Amino acid sequence: MSGSAKEIIAEKARALGFDLVGVSRAEPLEAGGERLREWQAAGMAGEMAYMNRPVELLSDPRKLQKSARSVISLGVSYYPGEHPENPGSGGRVARYAWGRDYHEVIKERLFRLRRELEEELGVKIKARAFTDAVPLLERSAAQRAGLGFFGRNSCLINGEIGSYFFIADLIVDLELEPDEPGSGTCGRCTRCMSACPTGAIKAPGVVDARLCISYLTIENRGEIPRKLRPLVGDWAFGCDVCQEVCPYNKRKAQKSRWPEFSAEAGAGEYLDLLEVLEIRDEEAFERHFAGTPLTRPGRAGLVRNCCVVAGNLRLEAAVPALIRCLTEDESPVVRAHAAWALGEIGGAAAGAALRRAAEAEGDPRCREEIRAAETSCAKKSAPRSP
Template identity: 80%
Template structure:
């Protein structure tokens, strides 16, 4: 049987050679602390519409539910930090940094599979493993914290003292006995910058984020409308939000630019979407052609157009009025039409288009959005 300490050293050597900056190991026992934290969060109703996060805590905190033979969890971290956001060109929908490049699920999964093959070759034995990143029912941040990758910050992100929080977490569940690392340690001290900066007040307590208020949830996982009171607070974010990470002192001092070309702005959509261009996408096929292979497919066509409508309204983007009017007139999704109406009401000057839409709109929710937009313009 392989010596656990030596095997652990081999894991680190090979993982770093594969491009992972952070490497940690923990046992495959249930993540008791993370499970209890999840249970309290679920009971408070903060999971919003994320059904996968409402699964029983006992399922989400037990690595062996995913692989019965697992004896160790190898947690890995890789920076996705592509640099600072350039200034908004004036017509852009802001994109969270993790989504500037290619789909991280695919990029990381391939390197994890390669790492497994390398382990088998170096250790001279078959390794039963399961590789994943953000794609299975497991509290991955809790596993990574117990494996020593970082500590939970007040914004609930895992923070590494040497590189901040702009990193993806990935795991290999293996049937190897590996020498474990100690849990990650650190503190935010008295700093509350993330809590103070969140526009919607989503960070309810240190480490507790209410998804119902989180801009990242509202623009990515949310499949319905963005609640009217929250729309002005979304600002120009078209996909995700980085605000609580941007103000974190660890990121301001320690963030390391990613060495993976897949995560660069040149590899994908980059830091901004051209709002008027996105608002012109009418079919799922066109949407897939434009964004396939990037994280931006996650909210779906209607969700991304909804977000761009809200960003256009908040920017008072007059140049987007023809595209928004086109959405109101032609888009097959009531979700898009309703948010286009809201945006037109915020920008102003589109009373004729709104009045015409009110006469033909059959969807009750969408018709109400049009009526409220007209009321804002002083019509009706």
């Protein structure tokens, strides 16, 4: 199909709010597949079963649509601005999750793009539209379509808008002229590697998900390893540290034009820790966070995260809520992390609650956490030597 078809695609996509547009052939992503194979072999995918799928599936667009000829990769800035200062009892939320759930918001516009292209080009288009929801190496496809280059933090970086952007794709049965692959470099900069709180960036472009705060607070369904909890800081959902220090973002980050991704549209910059710690059932959780990305870790996962943040902030005001988590929550994961947080905060009320809970707790792993928290609490309550 002629270059004019690509011009129409770019024009329509930008009119719908997409900031970046590129095209690649629907062929196997060989370089991305090889990187994925090595990453999987090293066990760095953690418990993300969808990232442990066969490389041949994840790296070939034609596995998703047999008639595929081209992949239209699109980028849309989600950058909502800088985090304000923590109010003191807040759990920080990664910028991509301040507003509405991007899956649904972007998918709606992808379908509109397809319809408009069919009308303008006068052809019926067989297409698969998605954003971060099917087994495909979307960043690799986007890099091949010219949307950016891989930074040391493994994010795709665009020279004009940085890395705060969602990637969306239309796999189509149209023969389109491909764009040149994205190119660029981080130069000598290693700020993201130095700034990562947990040291998750093991080598340029290689992130060990098992250490990444985003993985630990979102994809991980179990406990956050005890030694990593202090490093989570005040991040209750995701983490932006490696992007915050990136010079491309400091100079180029482009405020999103989509109101759906603003803080006013969703949960916002910080979660109220005391509020989240009181959520006891799935219905209340869904009522509170429906339509936002914060439903991803589930109720127990998000409450777990807020327990950790409360402990890291030494938030004494959270002690009554944490005690209720410890004694009333049905999830052993929540109870275990509530115990840890109480041990970090310390004080007479926390100590007394931990002692009572140690006798009543039936889960062996929770009892172990409670005993460790008792020890921590006792050390904090012990009088200091003159």
